[in-house]
Ligand SMILES: Nc1ncnc2c1ncn2[C@@H]1O[C@H](COP(=O)(O)OP(=O)(O)O)[C@@H](O)[C@H]1O
């Protein structure tokens with residue numbers, strides 16, 4: 600479904616990604632792991648069109664998307680939930696969801712479906728986005744992305760800064776999202792959380808992919824866990 604081929608990405612003169620290639624198959628959940636500053640967010644921003652690659656190409660469902668505008672890539676069915684949760688703090692939960700709606704022919708998502716997945720949001724429907732807790736804002740941010748009826752969603756460190764109980768709830772919700780048949784690319788530093796969810800893993804180091812395997816194989820590889828993630 601998604602294929603990133605040998606891309607370089609730069610911020611001005613500073614190169615942040617070096618010859619990065621990854622792919623995500625239909626309905627697959629793929630993890631992008633690595634410490635702070637290795638280039639996870641840069642890769643997601645490049646895929647959605649915010650940072651076009653200086654070299655290489657990106658394909659989605661066989662079509663080249665690198666070089667296209669962000670809204671066109673979103674229209675193709677890719678949703679992106681940035682690390683800095685994008686919601687409107689002066690709109691209610693319900694209005695936040697309503698304005699994100701993008702009707703498609705086989706539109707699977709509706710406000711009610713989002714409330715079924717994220718039950719806490721239903722009780723908060725009249726509350727302003729700015730008055731939600733961090734966990735509720737994350738759910739709303741993902742809910743807004745789902746309202747565009749994507750076939751593929753990219754989540755950038757969704758559990759960052761959240762309390763353990765909320766993290767657990769979010770893991771269950773992302774698992775249910777996965778079961779709905781959507782492709783997921785999940786950037787995470789929270790390894791224990793990520794490993795419960797992912798099918799396959801890419802590990803990043805200094806702007807490059809340094810390791811790739813199934814989630815199961817990574818969990819058995821103490822050397823890699825220790826070297827790149829500082830655990831094991
Ligand atoms: N807006 C920016 N301008 C210049 N350099 C940036 C910018 N954003 C990120 N970088 C640099 O790019 C590298 C990768 O950052 P990032 O993709 O945010 O990493 P991660 O998401 O893995 O923490 C880092 O060296 C960071 O300093």
Ligand SMILES: [Mg+2]
Pocket residue numbers: 639640641682755756
């Ligand atoms: Mg990041």
